[in-house]
Amino acid sequence: MNAPAYNFAYLDEQTKRMIRRAILKAIAIPGYQVPFASREMPMPYGWGTGGVQVTAAILGPDDVLKVIDQGSDDTTNAISIRKFFGKTAGVATTTATADATVIQTRHRIPEAPLHAGQVLVYQVPIPEPLRFLEPRETETRRMHALGEYGLMHVKLYEDIARFGHIATSYAYPVKVNARYVMDPSPTPKFDNPKMDNCPALQLFGAGREKRIYAIPPHTDVVSLDFEDHPFTRYRFDAPCALCGAGDSYLDEIVTDDKGGRMFVCSDTDYCESRQQAGHRGSESAAPHKERAHG
Amino acid sequence: MYVAVKGGERAIENAHRLLAHERRGDRDVPELSLAQIAEQLSLGVDRVMTEGSLFDRELAALAIKQARGDLIEAIFLVRAFRATLPRFGATEPVDTGTMQVRRRISSTFKDIPGGQILGPTFDYTHRLLDPQLADGFSPDEPATGEAPAMATPRVTDILGRDGLIEPSPAADADAPVADLTREPLNFPADRDLRLQNLARADEGFLLALGYSSQRGYGRNHPFAGEIRFGEVEVEFIAEDAGFAIPLGSIALTECQMVNQFKGSATEAPCFTRGYGLAFGQSERKTMSMALVDRSLRARELGEEVVAPGQDEEFVMSHSDNVQATGFVEHLKLPHYVDFQSELGLLRKLRQEFADANEAPQMQEAAE
Amino acid sequence: MTTVAELPAGFADKVLSAQSTFRSVMDAMARPGSIQRIASMAGTPDTMMRGTAAIALTLFDHDTPVWLDGRMSATANIAKWLKFHTSAPIVADSSIAGFALVGDPQSLPALDRFAFGSNEYPDRSTTLILQVESLTDGPTTELRGPGIDGTVTLRASIQPQDLFERLVINAALFPRGIDVVLVHDDAIVAIPRTTRLVRGG
Ligand SMILES: [Zn+2]
Numbered sequence: 001m002n003a004p005a006y007n008f009a010y011l012d013e014q015t016k017r018m019i020r021r022a023i024l025k026a027i028a029i030p031g032y033q034v035p036f037a038s039r040e041m042p043m044p045y046g047w048g049t050g051g052v053q054v055t056a057a058i059l060g061p062d063d064v065l066k067v068i069d070q071g072s073d074d075t076t077n078a079i080s081i082r083k084f085f086g087k088t089a090g091v092a093t094t095t096a097t098a099d100a101t102v103i104q105t106r107h108r109i110p111e112a113p114l115h116a117g118q119v120l121v122y123q124v125p126i127p128e129p130l131r132f133l134e135p136r137e138t139e140t141r142r143m144h145a146l147g148e149y150g151l152m153h154v155k156l157y158e159d160i161a162r163f164g165h166i167a168t169s170y171a172y173p174v175k176v177n178a179r180y181v182m183d184p185s186p187t188p189k190f191d192n193p194k195m196d197n198c199p200a201l202q203l204f205g206a207g208r209e210k211r212i213y214a215i216p217p218h219t220d221v222v223s224l225d226f227e228d229h230p231f232t233r234y235r236f237d238a239p240c241a242l243c244g245a246g247d248s249y250l251d252e253i254v255t256d257d258k259g260g261r262m263f264v265c266s267d268t269d270y271c272e273s274r275q276q277a278g279h280r281g282s283e284s285a286a287p288h289k290e291r292a293h294g
Numbered sequence: 295m296y297v298a299v300k301g302g303e304r305a306i307e308n309a310h311r312l313l314a315h316e317r318r319g320d321r322d323v324p325e326l327s328l329a330q331i332a333e334q335l336s337l338g339v340d341r342v343m344t345e346g347s348l349f350d351r352e353l354a355a356l357a358i359k360q361a362r363g364d365l366i367e368a369i370f371l372v373r374a375f376r377a378t379l380p381r382f383g384a385t386e387p388v389d390t391g392t393m394q395v396r397r398r399i400s401s402t403f404k405d406i407p408g409g410q411i412l413g414p415t416f417d418y419t420h421r422l423l424d425p426q427l428a429d430g431f432s433p434d435e436p437a438t439g440e441a442p443a444m445a446t447p448r449v450t451d452i453l454g455r456d457g458l459i460e461p462s463p464a465a466d467a468d469a470p471v472a473d474l475t476r477e478p479l480n481f482p483a484d485r486d487l488r489l490q491n492l493a494r495a496d497e498g499f500l501l502a503l504g505y506s507s508q509r510g511y512g513r514n515h516p517f518a519g520e521i522r523f524g525e526v527e528v529e530f531i532a533e534d535a536g537f538a539i540p541l542g543s544i545a546l547t548e549c550q551m552v553n554q555f556k557g558s559a560t561e562a563p564c565f566t567r568g569y570g571l572a573f574g575q576s577e578r579k580t581m582s583m584a585l586v587d588r589s590l591r592a593r594e595l596g597e598e599v600v601a602p603g604q605d606e607e608f609v610m611s612h613s614d615n616v617q618a619t620g621f622v623e624h625l626k627l628p629h630y631v632d633f634q635s636e637l638g639l640l641r642k643l644r645q646e647f648a649d650a651n652e653a654p655q656m657q658e659a660a661e
Numbered sequence: 662m663t664t665v666a667e668l669p670a671g672f673a674d675k676v677l678s679a680q681s682t683f684r685s686v687m688d689a690m691a692r693p694g695s696i697q698r699i700a701s702m703a704g705t706p707d708t709m710m711r712g713t714a715a716i717a718l719t720l721f722d723h724d725t726p727v728w729l730d731g732r733m734s735a736t737a738n739i740a741k742w743l744k745f746h747t748s749a750p751i752v753a754d755s756s757i758a759g760f761a762l763v764g765d766p767q768s769l770p771a772l773d774r775f776a777f778g779s780n781e782y783p784d785r786s787t788t789l790i791l792q793v794e795s796l797t798d799g800p801t802t803e804l805r806g807p808g809i810d811g812t813v814t815l816r817a818s819i820q821p822q823d824l825f826e827r828l829v830i831n832a833a834l835f836p837r838g839i840d841v842v843l844v845h846d847d848a849i850v851a852i853p854r855t856t857r858l859v860r861g862g
Binding site: 006010012035036037038039040041042044045046047049069070071074075076077078079080083106107108125136137138163164165167169170171186187188189190208210234235236249250251252266 | 302303305306370373374376377378380474475476477478479480481482607611616617619620621622623624627628629630631632634635636637638639642643646
Binding site for chain 3: 020218
């Protein structure tokens with residue numbers, strides 16, 4: 001039986017070349033979705049195969065990799081992807097945002113500001129921001145070609161007419177470099193402003209849909225809105241119960257079946273760093289080092 | 295005091311151990327061998343090879359064993375392995391006209407050169423559960439006879455000689471054949487890409503689409519011109535050798551549907567074709583594939599696209615069960631963050647709704 | 662005539678050299694005007710510079726038609742080296758090239774001889790790789806655009822002297838356009854189609 005032997009970072013060199021060329025085009029045309037011949041990966045489509053292929057194509061032995069899902073390094077899928085690269089590329093991994101050179105993420109942008117030289121790789125399920133308005137690829141491609149985004153504005157405006165607000169709370173569309181309307185992946189709209197003028201390079205990989213796109217550092221990224229209904233961030237109005245942060249995106253934790261709930265940072269590295277620096281919330285244990293890790 | 299859940303890594307390891315245990319089942323029951331799967335669950339192996347796009351019975355059997363009999367999971371395992379294989383090139387086109395036929399039927403002609411060969415089929419079995427099979431059963435040796443000396447030309451070729459069916463596209467050995475595993479798919483897609491997509495497509499999805507076309511959603515009046523199953527030779531031209539090297543033979547099922555004729559002021563009416571091909575004995579798959587292939591030719595044959603089975607973007611974007619199952623099942627992954635965002639918006643909208651509906655009542659009460 | 666055995670070598674470690682070269686090119690493309698160094702070295706046929714050779718070994722294969730200018734095709738050595746190490750098809754028609762290697766930028770053809778891509782597929786364009794005299798000395802050019810924090814000043818000796826004026830068409834064509842990588846020895850600077858000239862000197 002043919003026993004498989006795998007290359008550094010899993011992908012064969014020809015596949016990496018194809019992905020690398022797509023990444024360069026994506027950077028040169030910010031927000032444009034470059035088609036690429038996505039490969040079948042040893043993890044299911046929809047579970048980060050696009051992000052994994054982008055990461056595999058850029059990763060080198062000197063990189064330090066961080067993988068988060070929902071902002072956390074400890075969610076099972078983040079662990080699984082981190083282990084995959086630890087095993088196939090032997091790279092150093094970290095949970096500290098500031099120490100990472102490559103951060104692969106699903107659904108969040110870290111709270112700590114990113115710096116130049118870092119690459120943020122997003123896992124993207126549906127890269128086409130117009131897909132839910134127009135299911136046909138041939139049509140949406142034409143709209144992007146013409147920069148014809150009226151349909152999106154009509155949809156947002158219908159929301160306002162019906163609900164009094166733009167009823168999109170995540171995967172909130174943005175315009176990149178004043179040209180392409182882009183899907184930021186299903187991040188909460190709270191994270192949208194972090195994409196604008198970001199010093200790090202942002203790469204987006206959609207494996208099942210076979211698209212790669214990018215935002216170069218220091219690029220204008222504007223959330224779509226209307227003058228009389230400007231874009232607003234949403235955050236539950238409470239401090240983090242563990243670190244007291246008042247500026248972080250929060251997870252809601254259901255604590256009992258009587259309506260009890262608490263709110264803690266979704267970015268676990270941000271929360272733990274704050275606790276280590278002595279910040280306390282209403283529910284945190286007194287000295288941080290005594291917290292159980294079970 | 296609240297402690298966040300940790301230990302995901304250990305949970306994953308334990309889950310893998312438990313999975314291996316469940317896969318083995320009761321350890322007092324003898325373990326399945328790959329040979330048993332390849333020999334006795336051979337139609338499952340054929341499906342995994344076909345939709346996995348890799349002709350290797352042993353690996354397909356291993357995948358089925360590893361997947362605990364979940365064929366889509368097995369197809370996924372084979373695909374992921376296939377994606378890592380080096381490519382030496384493309385073989386010469388196989389000639390199904392020279393197939394060593396094990397089964398061959400036509401529903402369009404009573405008698406055909408080479409004859410109708412029923413072969414191994416469920417078709418005329420009475421579907422009664424057979425208690426004999428429950429506790430070991432040694433079937434009679436099959437009946438044998440002289441292999442007919444006569445060739446078995448394809449029924450569509452017979453029709454083609456009289457010009458009654460549209461010609462098969464001219465075979466140009468040098469024309470590049472598209473490969474959707476190597477190049478991103480763009481629409482509109484040509485027939486080579488469509489057929490590749492359909493060959494890899496989920497059997498159940500094609501079955502449903504083909505069925506819908508029979509029931510009137512883009513009907514194209516099919517006849518099963520021929521279904522044949524048997525062995526064909528595979529040859530490869532190595533660049534430095536310069537001649538075709540036989541690589542061995544593979545089992546294939548081919549279905550050629552003969553469909554409603556077309557014609558115009560300039561073209562005489564003739565039958566049209568729908569084509570299906572799969573590894574092993576995969577009749578349901580090839581028949582469904584041939585129906586959908588014909589449906590997807592609507593555009594090139596000047597037919598109005600009115601049904602899902604005729605819509606290539608719809609069919610090709612949703613036919614792959616590895617893609618489909620990945621995306622459907624990804625809903626199991628955490629979506630805390632986007633759900634939280636949605637929850638926040640919904641609470642706000644409900645509050646505003648309540649405020650708007652309460653305000654007039656309070657005014658009334660105050661009056 | 663050069664035999665295969667006499668051809669200059671490719672990368673000693675194909676996997677890691679291609680990775681580190683790609684990161685330099687990616688950083689260059691993500692930070693237009695900034696100088697990136699290419700650490701991995703391979704043999705260089707004829708007039709091909711070290712940076713150009715490394716980029717070719719990293720990005721070219723049989724899916725990338727490559728066009729060579731007069732200088733690059735003066736002898737058959739460069740084409741032979743490319744064919745042997747990358748399998749890239751060498752094409753005479755610059756308008757179907759994925760990459761164009763320009764050793765004598767003074768006689769750079771008009772940009773519309775290369776592929777700009779279409780509005781539907783602007784990625785189907787030619788990437789120009791231009792060997793230049795210097796990326797540290799010479800007239801200054803001030804640039805802005807995505808990847809640049811405010812403006813960046815490039816000091817370089819580039820032929821043709823009017824390169825940035827010619828690249829103005831990128832603004833009118835966008836999202837179609839031409840991306841350029843300037844190479845001198847082991848230094849590279851990228852000018853993607855979004856980069857705009859603020860002031861040239
Ligand atoms: Zn916190």
